[in-house]
Amino acid sequence: MILQKPTKELTITWEPLPDDFVLPDDPVENIQQPLLAAALTDALGAAGYIQPDMLIGSNFGLVATVNKKIVVKAPDWFYVPHVQPVPPEIIRHSYTPHLEGDAVAVVMEFLSQEEGGELSIRSTPPYGKLYFYEQVLQVPTYVTYDPYERSLEVRYLEEDKYVLHRPDANGRYWIPQLELFLGIWYGERLRQTTNWLRWWDVEGNLLLWSAEQAEQERQRAEQERQRAEQERQRAEQERQRADFLAAKLRELGVDPDALN
Template sequence: MVLQTPTSAKRQEPLVTWEKLPDDFILPDDPVENILQPPLAAALTDALDAANRLNSQLLIASNFGLVATVDQKIVVKAPDWLYVPQVFPVAEGVIRRSYTPNREGSPVSVVMEFLSETETGEYSVRPTFPYGKFYFYEPILHVPTYVIFNPLAPILEVHRLQNNRYILQQPTAEERYWIPELELFLGIWYGTRLGLTSNWLRWWDESGNLLLWSSEQAEQERQRAEQERQRADAVINNLEQERQRNQALMAKLQELGIDPNTLS
């Protein structure tokens, strides 16, 4: 597949409104395109949760519909991972089916797509219905950070919105990208999670510390507990050895006719 990046040609801005999604609107229910997409998205969210960076006011979801009405047509795109810093709560018992920015909360701050080969895919700037994803996130939703990741290559691209156009960002010396909306670095890490060995997207904090997955935290706690147990066993063994030495000394003194109780 030849990937074509968007051109800087002048485009007619679409008319975007934020209408309530009709209750009978049938949301797309397309299957994910490959086996890596769900675990990649889940791993990103899991690390944030394990680091206590999630709360009830924000929205993080994967393969979840973002809705806009463009030139009077309802458009829905479901990125592989998305982050919205603040959403309005839904009524008790209501399940959020989709998200319409500005109507249901703040604009979308970050979207991520894991590379596929669809006509209106990650690099598509198709400016007509049903619109390419690049076009949908740039002039329609104005998402500040758009991440495209190909885990097989591996290639990671971070596009930042500047003057209403996406600009490809350059990584740090550590091959990471600063994501200001989350105040974290994003980069590629190769390893195994839940039995799957692949290239993963991982978070690092401002000091360069890797945000651990919950499974890594659990393993770290297990190792810490094991080390504490070993230290406790070592103390008990030392005390037992000291007790045995004292017993042997007392026996030797008694053998020599010396009463240990008379020794000061």
């Protein structure tokens, strides 16, 4: 399947990778990048947002053929609403939009030490990331985040150009493709205390990580156990009081059973 789409001087096609094509295997720049990405996916899964036909990935190759040359970018996090299934024995190593499923809906990049890497508009090979997501993949929502500077920016594709949008009063951004808000939350996960990216639903409820859900359930179960124990103790106190009163009545020559 080849879809032709001229974009100015670009000819973009969506073609299967050759069997002998070697995907780039660049290491992440720091240990925090995969942790940030995993936390985003974990919260979606724990809240039941992830469906079998979705594709959510991290440091995973997105592929396009530009002017007859294969171009691959591996964003820190991305979301595709619907992809075609692959046989169970096949492991997906890359994703080509339009050929294997929907266009990529959301891409996130965590800012690196490379000057302008994630915001580069370089329009010649090697294409800048912003240019590639904007002009080649045409991703509707592009997120860039610097956890150290606590800087979050969200761009929406409007008339083939990214437009920087403002956060709401809570400092969060609406991500229409997921119908969720995205914002910064400072706290601990997996013994790492930092500025995490987190999701909130339309009503402002924080989507919990799976560990937070488990802890919440543990606390709820403990509260139920304590309530049950209090009820047991109350019942035991009532029984002891009734036994005491019955014993007093018998001392007075009154049969307590005859009073019932």
